[in-house]
Amino acid sequence: MMQEPDLKMFLFFSELQGRAVVDSEGRAVGKLADLKVLLGELFPRVTTLIVKKRHEKKLAALNWNDVECLNGSLVSLKPGAESRFTPLEVGNEEILLREDLLDKQVVDTYGAKIERANDVHLLIVNRDLRIVHVDFGVRGILRRLGWLKTIDRFTNWLFAFSLPDKIVSWKYVQPLASDPKKNLKLNVTTRKLQELHPSDIADIIEELDKANRSSVFKMLDLETAAETLQEVDPKLHLSLIETTSEEKISDILEEMDPDEATDILADLPEEKKQRLILTMEKPYRQTVEELLKFEEGTAGSIMTKDFIALRRDTTIGAAIEEFKKTTHPLETVAYIYITDEEKHPLGVITLRHLLLCDRQAVLGKLMNPHLIKVGCDDDLKTVAELFAKYKFIELPVVDKENALQGIITLQDIVKAMPEEL
Amino acid sequence: MKGFDLRRHWKGFLLFMAVAGPGIITSNVDNDAGGIATYSMAGSHFGYHLLWSLIPIMVALVIIQEMSARMGVVTGKGLSDLIRERFGVKVTVYVLMGVVLTNFGNVIAEFAGIASSLEIFHVSKYVSVPVGAILVWILVVKGTYRSVEKIFLYACLFYVTYIISGFLARPDWGEIGKSLVRPEFDFSSGRLGMIIGLVGTTIAPWMQFYLQASIVEKNVMTKDYKSSRLDVIFGSIIVTVVAGFIILTCAATLFKAGIRVETAADAALALKPLAGKYCSALFAFGLLNASLFAASILPLSTAFLVCEGLGWENGVNKKFSEAPQFYGLYSLLIFLGAGIILLPKIPLFSVMYVSQIVNGIVLPAILVFMLLLINNKKLMGEYANKRTYNIISWATVAVLTVLTVAYVVSLVT
Numbered sequence: 001m002m003q004e005p006d007l008k009m010f011l012f013f014s015e016l017q018g019r020a021v022v023d024s025e026g027r028a029v030g031k032l033a034d035l036k037v038l039l040g041e042l043f044p045r046v047t048t049l050i051v052k053k054r055h056e057k058k059l060a061a062l063n064w065n066d067v068e069c070l071n072g073s074l075v076s077l078k079p080g081a082e083s084r085f086t087p088l089e090v091g092n093e094e095i096l097l098r099e100d101l102l103d104k105q106v107v108d109t110y111g112a113k114i115e116r117a118n119d120v121h122l123l124i125v126n127r128d129l130r131i132v133h134v135d136f137g138v139r140g141i142l143r144r145l146g147w148l149k150t151i152d153r154f155t156n157w158l159f160a161f162s163l164p165d166k167i168v169s170w171k172y173v174q175p176l177a178s179d180p181k182k183n184l185k186l187n188v189t190t191r192k193l194q195e196l197h198p199s200d201i202a203d204i205i206e207e208l209d210k211a212n213r214s215s216v217f218k219m220l221d222l223e224t225a226a227e228t229l230q231e232v233d234p235k236l237h238l239s240l241i242e243t244t245s246e247e248k249i250s251d252i253l254e255e256m257d258p259d260e261a262t263d264i265l266a267d268l269p270e271e272k273k274q275r276l277i278l279t280m281e282k283p284y285r286q287t288v289e290e291l292l293k294f295e296e297g298t299a300g301s302i303m304t305k306d307f308i309a310l311r312r313d314t315t316i317g318a319a320i321e322e323f324k325k326t327t328h329p330l331e332t333v334a335y336i337y338i339t340d341e342e343k344h345p346l347g348v349i350t351l352r353h354l355l356l357c358d359r360q361a362v363l364g365k366l367m368n369p370h371l372i373k374v375g376c377d378d379d380l381k382t383v384a385e386l387f388a389k390y391k392f393i394e395l396p397v398v399d400k401e402n403a404l405q406g407i408i409t410l411q412d413i414v415k416a417m418p419e420e421l
Numbered sequence: 422m423k424g425f426d427l428r429r430h431w432k433g434f435l436l437f438m439a440v441a442g443p444g445i446i447t448s449n450v451d452n453d454a455g456g457i458a459t460y461s462m463a464g465s466h467f468g469y470h471l472l473w474s475l476i477p478i479m480v481a482l483v484i485i486q487e488m489s490a491r492m493g494v495v496t497g498k499g500l501s502d503l504i505r506e507r508f509g510v511k512v513t514v515y516v517l518m519g520v521v522l523t524n525f526g527n528v529i530a531e532f533a534g535i536a537s538s539l540e541i542f543h544v545s546k547y548v549s550v551p552v553g554a555i556l557v558w559i560l561v562v563k564g565t566y567r568s569v570e571k572i573f574l575y576a577c578l579f580y581v582t583y584i585i586s587g588f589l590a591r592p593d594w595g596e597i598g599k600s601l602v603r604p605e606f607d608f609s610s611g612r613l614g615m616i617i618g619l620v621g622t623t624i625a626p627w628m629q630f631y632l633q634a635s636i637v638e639k640n641v642m643t644k645d646y647k648s649s650r651l652d653v654i655f656g657s658i659i660v661t662v663v664a665g666f667i668i669l670t671c672a673a674t675l676f677k678a679g680i681r682v683e684t685a686a687d688a689a690l691a692l693k694p695l696a697g698k699y700c701s702a703l704f705a706f707g708l709l710n711a712s713l714f715a716a717s718i719l720p721l722s723t724a725f726l727v728c729e730g731l732g733w734e735n736g737v738n739k740k741f742s743e744a745p746q747f748y749g750l751y752s753l754l755i756f757l758g759a760g761i762i763l764l765p766k767i768p769l770f771s772v773m774y775v776s777q778i779v780n781g782i783v784l785p786a787i788l789v790f791m792l793l794l795i796n797n798k799k800l801m802g803e804y805a806n807k808r809t810y811n812i813i814s815w816a817t818v819a820v821l822t823v824l825t826v827a828y829v830v831s832l833v834t
Contacts, residue, residue, distance in 0.1 A: 103505050103513075105732070116732025118510065141731065144510045209637070210497030239642060 013097050013120040014144045021051050024079040030054050032075055034098040043170055046129040060085040101175055109192045110172035112200040114207050134173045137166030176212045194224050202231035214243035226255035250279040259304040262291040299383050300376035302416045303397045303406035309337045312364030316357045334393050338367045343403035345371055345396055373398050384413050442570055443635035447628050448656030449577045452663050453715035454534025457708055459622045460664050461688035463615050464671025465681050469596050473604030474616050478623050479661040484817050486653045488795050489629045493636030494646045495804045500633045501730035503794050513730045519783035524627050524723040526776020528758035534712030536762055537686035541705040554759035557717040561737050579710040580663045582703040587666035589700035592673035617828040626787045631722035720754035781829035785822040
């Protein structure tokens with residue numbers, strides 16, 4: 001079949017596995033044990049044939065170009081191929097179909113869940129053998145058991161029905177490194193995972209076993225890793241953090257808002273926490289250290305320091321300029337606070353004021369002076385009740401001297417009280 | 422200094438409580454309807470003579486379960502997951518079929534236990550079995566893992582009824598001590614058969630799957646493994662003490678009076694004139710608790726291991742629509758198991774017979790798979806079996822295999 005270069009043909013890996021490998025004269029060489037694939041391309045190419053040679057314990061590798069044809073139930077080699085066998089080695093961008101993919105868990109990024117690879121669907125095109133689909137279905141299991149034909153005949157005869165296929169394009173399949181020491185580091189090989197929503201990645205991480213969990217986590221870029229870490233079950237934080245280098249973890253934490261990073265740090269063992277804080281950049285580190293002083297379960301521990309505070313004589317125009325300069329996340333700039341020299345909050349204006357009021361007007365005149373405030377040491381339940389009562393989307397937090405220290409957004413309080421939901 | 426030590430012990434205790442559960446639960450479920458029947462027979466047929474055999478059984482139980490726990494902690498994967506990844510789909514499917522078959526037999530036995538224990542309290546099986554099945558089903562479908570585990574741990578407390586009934590039976594402690602310290606190794610065919618029966622009912626394939634899966638579900642960290650091991654050892658001791666008390670209750674009463682019983686319910690009934698109605702009622706209540714307990718765990722464990730091995734979604738925290746195969750298999754096992762008991766003329770004996778034989782064929786295979794997996798350095802790293810421990814565990818597996826095969830042969834012939 002491979003003599004005709006244009007011929008396209010589909011076949012399953014289970015049909016190839018175990019086939020007899022013969023040399024150009026038709027003498028038996030061994031059995032096909034595995035195939036090595038180079039990742040990176042959309043539909044990756046089989047580069048190497050892995051053969052269990054007769055009378056030899058170790059597997060031997062042979063370049064795919066040395067395959068003459070796939071003939072019936074045989075794999076025929078080109079003349080002289082016998083001498084070109086080499087010991088098996090697997091590089092960082094390569095996987096073995098049987099060893100690393102078949103029967104293993106992979107991520108189906110289309111359905112955003114974990115599946116087990118029951119079979120691999122291959123396509124011969126222009127003499128190349130490429131992975132095109134992965135079989136997650138019952139048909140894959142039955143095919144490998146050798147029951148598929150019998151069961152198909154039976155269900156067709158009895159119900160006029162065939163079991164449905166469940167095969168997914170390789171485009172959506174993210175293999176996982178089964179050996180935790182081996183990292184699929186390359187962006188090309190892990191890009192599929194980044195396309196998932198972080199909360200889906202978090203769900204997937206929760207489902208996986210330890211080794212795969214940390215291998216998935218290591219594949220993520222800093223931003224995705226930060227979002228995923230916030231979404232994942234807090235019980236897994238420690239094991240994820242312990243299996244990743246401290247440098248990378250502190251980079252990941254710095255991607256988060258300081259109050260969120262603090263939440264994660266607060267649950268870690270003291271020693272680990274201190275080491276991570278020390279590796280952080282200075283201004284970020286100071287904010288985190290301040291936030292960490294507050295006891296868990298208090299308003300101070302979940303507040304964020306991302307807020308805008310201006311003086312009462314500031315004009316609307318100046319406030320708009322100030323607003324343009326700020327880089328705080330959107331959900332934390334719903335209000336602008338007016339404070340005096342001692343940071344005592346005097347009142348609040350909303351974004352609506354900025355849009356609608358005269359640019360010359362001063363904030364002191366426009367502000368709403370009836371502020372509802374929370375103390376740093378107030379417990380979360382009190383805070384939640386205030387949110388429920390006044391229907392605000394954020395509340396200012398003051399310390400014992402009534403100085404504005406931060407704000408709590410509706411988002412913060414919802415996240416902090418999951419057991420109440 | 423003293424205060425510091427106390428704090429360390431307290432911390433250790435808290436850690437143990439956080440990790441404990443899987444080992445204790447698994448061991449207690451092991452004393453299920455079938456187990457209690459076997460212990461009752463052992464006590465009523467041979468008196469105190471076979472008590473000693475519980476000690477080597479306990480050691481074997483610790484060795485086997487410790488390996489399951491270790492694999493669960495280190496790999497974070499269930500046993501059927503590991504078998505699938507290491508030995509491929511073919512082996513997995515056939516092993517799973519065997520395990521499902523033997524577990525199904527056990528589920529039927531549990532419902533039979535529910536029926537017969539409540540018949541002692543004059544509740545018809547047409548009431549007790551459906552109510553029991555629905556209760557068990559709801560517990561898992563509507564519960565979360567944490568709440569289910571808590572209920573299971575409380576169920577373990579009820580095994581104390583056997584210890585109380587043991588004291589009520591007024592056994593001869595001197596003779597018990599003698600049989601433990603200077604055991605009579607008399608391997609006449611009847612006694613050997615009984616010992617094999619005790620081993621067979623104590624070490625079953627489902628335990629390794631259940632224990633490993635629940636340790637994985639608890640997400641125990643590798644550094645806390647010691648607490649898990651303690652949990653397993655503690656559980657194995659409890660199971661042995663309870664079994665011992667069942668044997669001595671029957672030995673002190675039924676054996677003395679020359680009554681030979683074949684089922685646990687018979688034992689409870691026969692206890693009434695000999696040891697009083699409280700002893701009898703406690704015995705029957707213990708049987709009910711054990712049967713209900715095992716009837717909730719066995720179908721759950723079976724559904725888990727099948728879905729895990731075949732790559733289907735599973736877990737009590739999933740919704741029905743997310744994991745249809747999981748809940749489907751779970752429900753099927755419960756309602757089919759309960760349904761068979763309600764048939765007017767149940768071929769109970771032949772069902773048990775087939776399940777015991779399959780059990781005997783599957784167990785050695787699973788133990789060998791476990792040993793191969795736990796010696797896999799790539800999987801277990803520094804936690805693979807050490808040399809001495811390996812010799813002990815291979816020897817244990819060899820002895821268990823010989824006994825199981827002997828049991829199967831004795832059943833067939």
